[in-house]
Amino acid sequence: MTGDVASSSTGVEAGVSAVSAWTPELQFAIETAAAAGRVLMDRYERLERVRYKSATDVVTEADHLSEELIIRAIRERFPGDAILAEESGGQDGSGASTARRDGSADPGGRTWVIDPLDGTVNYANGLPVFCVAIGFVVDGRPMAGAVFDPTRGETFAAAWDGPPTLNGRPIHASTKDQLSDYVISLGLGGRAAISRARAIRKAIRVSRSMGSASLALAYVANGRFDAFIQETGLSAWDIAAPGLIAERAGAALTAFDGSTWYDQTRPTRTANVVAAPPAHQPRLRALATGRA
Numbered sequence: 001m002t003g004d005v006a007s008s009s010t011g012v013e014a015g016v017s018a019v020s021a022w023t024p025e026l027q028f029a030i031e032t033a034a035a036a037g038r039v040l041m042d043r044y045e046r047l048e049r050v051r052y053k054s055a056t057d058v059v060t061e062a063d064h065l066s067e068e069l070i071i072r073a074i075r076e077r078f079p080g081d082a083i084l085a086e087e088s089g090g091q092d093g094s095g096a097s098t099a100r101r102d103g104s105a106d107p108g109g110r111t112w113v114i115d116p117l118d119g120t121v122n123y124a125n126g127l128p129v130f131c132v133a134i135g136f137v138v139d140g141r142p143m144a145g146a147v148f149d150p151t152r153g154e155t156f157a158a159a160w161d162g163p164p165t166l167n168g169r170p171i172h173a174s175t176k177d178q179l180s181d182y183v184i185s186l187g188l189g190g191r192a193a194i195s196r197a198r199a200i201r202k203a204i205r206v207s208r209s210m211g212s213a214s215l216a217l218a219y220v221a222n223g224r225f226d227a228f229i230q231e232t233g234l235s236a237w238d239i240a241a242p243g244l245i246a247e248r249a250g251a252a253l254t255a256f257d258g259s260t261w262y263d264q265t266r267p268t269r270t271a272n273v274v275a276a277p278p279a280h281q282p283r284l285r286a287l288a289t290g291r292a
Contacts, residue, residue, distance in 0.1 A: 020162040022144040029134040029146040036066040036132045037150030066116035082111040107140030107264040115237040119212030133214040135240025145241025147218040156218040158248040171222040173250040182226040185216035189232035217242035221249035227276035234271035252281040
C-alpha cells in the first residue's frame with residue numbers, strides 16, 4: 001500500500017466486520033477512498049485544468065490524480081486484480097488494457113471498480129456534493145465497497161456478508177410506511193420522461209437531483225433518500241459500491257426492466273437503477289417505466 005493510503009485515518013476501522021470474508025478488501029477500499037478524497041480536497045476550488053468531455057461532462061486534473069492514487073494502491077496491495085476505472089478504462093492484473101469500445105468489462109475474476117470523483121461538474125463549480133466510490137467485484141458480483149464524501153468526512157461502507165455502516169455505525173434504509181412521504185433522487189430520460197416523472201412526483205413528497213449518483217444512491221442506505229431512480233447515464237463505477245451498500249441496508253435494487261441492478265457487461269452510461277425499500281420498490285419501478 002502506498003504511503004498516502006497507509007497514513008489514512010478515517011475513524012471507521014471499527015465498522016469493518018471481523019467476520020466478513022472480504023474484510024481486507026473492504027478496509028482497503030475505505031482507507032484508499034479517504035486518501036483519494038484528500039487529493040480532491042487539496043485542489044477543491046483551486047483547479048488549474050478542466051477538460052470538457054461532452055456538453056454535460058467534464059474532467060479535472062483532480063479526477064486523474066485521484067484515480068492514479070487508487071490504481072497505484074491496488075497494484076501494490078492486490079497486484080493480480082483487474083481494474084475498471086472511469087478515466088482509464090479496464091486493466092487486467094498486468095496493467096494491460098482490457099477496454100472494450102462500448103466501455104463494458106469482462107465480469108470474471110476479481111475486479112476493482114472505481115470512480116475517482118463522482119460529481120465532477122459539482123466539483124469544478126465549487127458545489128460541495130461529490131465523492132470517491134471504490135467497489136470490489138468478484139465474478140460480476142459486488143462484494144465490498146466504500147463511498148467517501150470528503151466535504152463531510154463521511155464514509156459509507158459494506159461487504160456482501162456484513163453490515164452497512166456510516167463512519168463505523170450501522171445504518172438502515174428508510175422505514176417510512178407511506179410512499180407519499182418519500183423524498184427521492186430522481187433522474188429520468190428517454191421517451192415520455194416528463195409524463196413518467198410527473199406520475200412519480202404525484203405519488204411522493206418531493207424529488208431531488210444532487211449531481212452525484214454514487215452519493216445519492218449511498219444516501220438510500222441511511223434513509224436520507226427514501227429511494228433512488230435513475231434511467232440514464234450510469235456506468236458500473238457509479239453503482240458498484242453504493243448499490244451494494246444500499247442493498248445491504250435493506251433496499252431492493254433492480255434495473256428498470258427488473259433484471260439485476262449490477263451488470264458489468266453493460267456498455268458505459270447505459271445502466272439504470274431503481275433502489276427503494278422492498279414494500280414500495282415495485283410500485284416505483286412501475287411508475288418509472290410507465291407501466292403503473
